[in-house]
Amino acid sequence: MKYISTRGQVAPIGFIDAILMGLADDGGLLVPEQIPQVSADTLAQWQQLTYSELALEIFSLYVNGEIPREDLKKLVDDSYSTFRHEEVTPVHQLDGSRYVLELFHGPTFAFKDVALQFLGNLYAYVSRKTDSIIHILGATSGDTGASAIEGVRGKEGIRICILHPHQKVSKVQELQMTTVDDANVLNLAVEGTFDDCQRIIKELFADVEFKHKYHLRAINSINIARILAQTVYYFYAYFQLAKQGQANKISFSVPTGNFGDIFAGYLAKKMGLPVHKLILATNENNILARFVQEGVYQPGDFRGTYSPSMDIQVASNFERYMFYLYGEDAAKVTSLMAQFKAEGSIVIEGDVLKQVQADFAAYSVENEECLNTISDYHAKYQYLLDPHTACGAAASDRLAEDGEAAVVLSTAHPAKFDEAIRLRQISQTYPEPIQALFDKPQFQKVVGGTNEEIQKQLESFF
């Protein structure tokens, strides 16, 4: 298995090189040269596996022997032993057709832990085996940062710098990142939005000389390892429902911002997982929902919402989807991305738009509807949704079809977003690790949003 760039200007590289490269050196995103196909027989065999066993099988398809199987098994076992639930990502049934796939049982109470516990251990492994310097640079709207820091804090040979939008993440998210006192962690609070943070890091990664000089590595979903690790829970959830005889028509509703999580579902489907429908749920920052509905990909005005981790306009993984939508035509992707840079929009129509609408259904959830969904589910199912998951649930309810088993991906624990929950007079008890954060000192630098300023910070930290 080799990895190629969506822009076609990187010679095929192996798994470890792809992880280390992060953003492709030609500015594109890395994808597998061929998507491995999983047969019906293999699916049947995988159905009885534990989460870790399943992850090992799926990763093996992509690692292709570059990491000995026993080492890969240890990496996987170590990564998922930190989860509080023995099933890692359990499926919770709400009623006869509604399910919640709980992805928040990892150390930082968000779905990011599923991939970032693994990627943190993988980086430590690669650093030991290949003597590579690992200097991680990431951007976060709140969850990736906390989770990535947790994955590598205190690890020898690794340093991590995370940019987050100053005062635009929840209090718990901010505390999770900034109360970490390990010397290998630097938190920069940027005066701007998540899109500013993401643009800055992408521009720094695209400066290949700077990237190589400072050994910059990615932990965002531009790194293909993130996507691969996130495919596993789609398979796992499918198997849990199949055991209940619910495998005929399964839809997944995915709270979406950077398009990484739902792209992992798309990849799982391309591998052969029988997914009926992928529902793309956005908040009021609804560029992606508008794209699916109307074929226009064009950022609107930034909206601060109750689901701040999805307050994203320009979605990283959109480019990976374009690559497959246009039949793996790297030249077409390159020209579309150049057009987006120059004109600020991409418009598609006709059969291509029909294909998008066959691949995804989409719905954007307004602030009030998000809160209503939290109240409704709490009253009806005695189940507390976080506001991101509530967007997924609202979209799922809106687009559900008869005879469908509807799985909503629960991407965060409600305790991370108590600001929104309190607006509906619902009180919750914080889990102990979250409560403990409020007594700790914080470490962060507030910085302006210019590349030069960030570059200077990195030069003195790395």
Ligand SMILES: Cc1ncc(COP(=O)(O)O)c(C=O)c1O
């Ligand atoms: C809680 C939560 N839900 C949903 C999302 C959106 O996921 P993605 O960016 O992969 O689309 C994020 C951020 O990534 C998040 O932190």
Ligand SMILES: N[C@@H](CCOP(=O)(O)O)C(=O)O
């Ligand atoms: N919502 C994310 C934004 C970054 O997304 P990623 O999946 O590319 O890391 C966050 O919480 O930081």
